């Protein structure tokens with residue numbers, strides 16, 4: 364049986380002390396609602412993952428979804444591609460996420476080869492893959508761990524493989540950044556979040572979600588070996604990049 368999914372009201376009442384944000388049971392219970400109301404373009408990015416896989420994934424290749432949460436990116440691929448087109452491994456550190464992702468795949472796409480691993484993406488033994496997806500996950504790693512992970516992902520990709528990297532980003536221009544963040548808060552208000560929810564979540568995410576600039580992402584991808592990277596999507600301070608390993 365699939366567990367119920369609730370509306371996100373985690374930061375809706377005043378908290379004496381706002382704890383660091385974590386992917387605990389409380390977040391898992393309302394995660395689909397939280398991410399859809401909090402990440403501009405989330406649904407559009409998911410829809411495009413299947414299209415990108417159709418274009419760039421070798422038939423039958425292995426795909427990683429790192430920080431898979433409830434497996435939304437895996438479901439998006441399964442909706443676009445037949446079962447024999449790919450083998451999928453989702454990886455997440457949160458046991459509650461992993462448990463629910465497994466239930467979802469068993470219920471929604473039992474014919475597809477969907478594996479979910481509970482583990483830390485920084486210490487995984489990576490197998491050769493045709494595509495790696497980091498959909499809003501790298502931003503939660505300590506900044507000093509990011510270069511080493513991207514290098515390991517480059518190494519595990521087969522020639523012609525692709526990395527999809529979606530992230531919250533910061534604009535190097537202070538005025539432009541302030542505009543993007545203010546309009547992002549407007550986006551949240553339009554999606555039903557109150558001032559209290561916006562400000563308490565902002566506090567909870569301090570030093571937990573640390574965004575890079577788009578330029579820092581592209582520089583990192585190139586210095587880890589990718590021959591080319593480009594930003595294929597941006598909506599306010601959220602973006603998605605694709606990086607290519609030479610065929």
Ligand SMILES: Nc1ncnc2c1ncn2[C@@H]1O[C@H](C[S@+](CC[C@H]([NH3+])C(=O)[O-])CC(=O)[O-])[C@@H](O)[C@H]1O
Nearest residue numbers: 386430431432435455456457483484498499500503
């Ligand atoms: N070191 C780590 N190792 C493994 N998992 C981790 C680690 N650090 C964080 N996570 C996991 O990364 C996920 C980030 S959410 C991804 C959304 C999903 N990709 C989606 O397409 O719906 C993004 C967000 O909530 O904004 C959480 O499930 C964490 O447990």
Ligand SMILES: O=C(O)C(=O)Cc1ccccc1
Nearest residue numbers: 397398401402531564568572
């Ligand atoms: O809500 C925010 O401020 C975000 O940056 C997006 C987000 C979405 C889900 C979990 C953590 C952060």
